[in-house]
Amino acid sequence: MRSGSETASTPTSTVSDPHLSMIRRVHPRTPNGCEECLLLGTEWVHLRLCLTCGHVGCCDSSPLRHARAHAHAAGHPIVRSFEPGESWRWCYVDEQYV
Numbered sequence: 785m786r787s788g789s790e791t792a793s794t795p796t797s798t799v800s801d802p803h804l805s806m807i808r809r810v811h812p813r814t815p816n817g818c819e820e821c822l823l824l825g826t827e828w829v830h831l832r833l834c835l836t837c838g839h840v841g842c843c844d845s846s847p848l849r850h851a852r853a854h855a856h857a858a859g860h861p862i863v864r865s866f867e868p869g870e871s872w873r874w875c876y877v878d879e880q881y882v
């Protein structure tokens with residue numbers, strides 16, 4: 785029997801960030817966009833999902849950077865990209881991909 789299929793290459797990180805322990809099974813609280821921007825009526829560029837509580841915030845390229853603000857205000861450093869097709873994670877404390 786031939787099994788020529790290679791395991792799909794999932795981007796795995798080599799770093800082991802201590803904040804990864806804060807990751808919970810979350811559901812996006814505002815799947816339609818940045819929670820604060822939806823309230824304020826402001827624009828965002830990309831979205832980040834807080835992996836501790838499910839907060840959806842906008843990225844550092846967005847004018848108001850709500851994902852970063854949430855990470856520091858709530859103490860939830862680990863986010864995941866909320867963009868379709870993107871699955872990387874980022875730690876706002878260590879400023880690195882995790």
Ligand SMILES: [Zn+2]
Pocket residue numbers: 801802803804861875876877878
């Ligand atoms: Zn970290």
Ligand SMILES: [Zn+2]
Pocket residue numbers: 818819820821828841842846848849850851
């Ligand atoms: Zn925002």
Ligand SMILES: [Zn+2]
Pocket residue numbers: 834835836837838839854858860
């Ligand atoms: Zn959070």
